[in-house]
Amino acid sequence: MKKIISLFLLLFIYSTSFSQELLATVQVNSQQLGGSNQSAYKALEKSLRDFINNTSWTGRKLQNFEKIKSNFAIVISEKDGNRYKGSIVIQAVRPVYNTNYESPLINLQDTRFSFEYIENENLIFNERQFSGKNLIDVVSFYVYLILGYDADSFQTMGGTQWFQKAQQIAQNGESQNNYDGWKQINEPRNRSQLIREIMSPNMAQLRSTFYTYHRAGLDNMFNQDQTSSKKIIFDALMQLKMYENSFQQNYFFDLFTTNKADEIFNIFNSGNNGGIIIGDLKQLMMMFSPKNTDSKWSKWK
Known part of the structure; x- marks a missing residue:
């Protein structure tokens, strides 16, 4: 175990009750676009960070040390007006009891990420319907995925209620034709496939x-x-x-x-x-x- 511990830094201490909110960092990288306006990307970075960290995803109010340490990294490769295209990396870790080691919960790259965004617009999430712009839909999907993974690691099938939230977002997205990553056909390793497999009795x-x-x-x-x-x-x-x-x-x-x-x-x-x-x-x-x-x-x- 000493070898494992040496690989990681102490990020937060263990809580006796499993955490249900996020403490997220967000990075937006636009280097592939060259000399484009950086203020818009800094605004997007801040808006997403505030959206993820300040939204009450579970209805619980927790101290920072109880929250799930996570990271959302967006690389923008194309821009057309207010429409952007690129990829997003989602990472989250879980503390291990009485050690300074953190175990990786999830680390994935989603390369089918496109969205619309106007600088400084309010980001409002409604789980019952698709936003029309795809940004908060994708981010919220992965927030609930992280919550589900975390809860599953502390209680048998403990993440089901959060996976169900992610599944609802995916179902909302499947009806959209303007954004990739939600369709169950012709898009291998997509969001809908992932949550469908997680919720399948075969994967119990x-x-x-x-x-x-x-x-x-x-x-x-x-x-x-x-x-x-x-x-x-x-x-x-x-x-x-x-x-x-x-x-x-x-x-x-x-x-x-x-x-x-x-x-x-x-x-x-x-x-x-x-x-x-x-x-x-x-x-x-x-x-x-x-x-x-x-x-x-x-x-x-």
Whole structure:
């Protein structure tokens, strides 16, 4: 666990109740547009930061240390009047009990991101209908996705109510023809696909593993004897073998293995793994994440 801890800085301390609001940073990068007006992008950056951090997404009022640390990074590649096109990266982390380590919850890049924005306009979210401009719809979708991931890591299926909010936003977006990323067909790895897979009963085991991995596994890694926690994480991961014939095209599953690859490798990259049959986990991870075979899984002893 010491190797894992050394990879991250202390961002916030653990709260005994899982957090349900965000403490977000926002960056808007317009370098690809050359000498365009930077004030509009700084205004967009501030407006989004205020929108994410000041909106009451869950109805709970929390201290900053209780909130979910997250980051939204937008790269704008095209501009046509008030219409913009580019990509957005969404990242969020979760504290691990009694340590200064933070575990990655989600880290994804959405390259189908276009929106309309007028400098200094008010950003108002209505979950019951599409905004017409796509900016707050996409951002709100990912806010609820982060809330769902976080809650799932503290309680079995705890994120369902927030995933349902994200699903409603996706359904609102599917009726729009002016913006990509919402259609369930001809757009692989889109927002609608992701939330549909998260909510699918077929993915209940992955969500259950997500909870066990974090709450029963990582949150107990502070113990001097880590073998029992490693065994819990090992058993939880081995439960995913049920997806060996269906994981290839699953966006939700791919995000899990991609976001957790470094962490999983570091947890078991020591000689103190108790009675775990590391060869079984090695074969599993080589199947699920073959691109990491040489850099990670083959190095396990």
